[in-house]
Amino acid sequence: MQLMSTSDKMASNPVCAITCFEQEKVARIKAKLAVEEHQLSQLAEWHKLLGNTTRLKILSALTQGELCVCDVAHVLELTVAATSHQLKLLRNQGWLRLRNDGKMVYYQLHGEGRINAMKKNMRDLLDRLG
Secondary structure, eight states, rough: EEEOOOOHHHHSSSSSSOOOOOOOHHHHHHHHHHHHHHHHHHHHHHHHHHOOOOHHHHHHHHHHHHHHHHHHHHHHHHHHHHHHHHHHHHTTTEEEEEEEEETTEEEOOOOOHHHHHHHHHHHHHHHHHH
């Protein structure tokens, strides 16, 4: 039977033995995170939404201009139903705007402000990470 040293035990279970060493620092960080809760939640939702290759392809395709649903489907080589589902997700989050023209439905990028906000959030996050 091999006994583990204290440092081996700490490495296998890296949890502080002290409840809270820097109480003021912890309280300050918690207060800051509470203020940023909405912004962080929104950033997480954006990343979840944009963490899908198909949706990124749609956004990239629409940088070329407005497209109808069937043309987006052809570009992506997906069914119209699958494409419509992805377009709806992007539209619901404010990334796209749609326009009806008779039986045709066209999509285009929407919200330069949303893209700029995403860039700003990413810069802020990268600044914090060092």
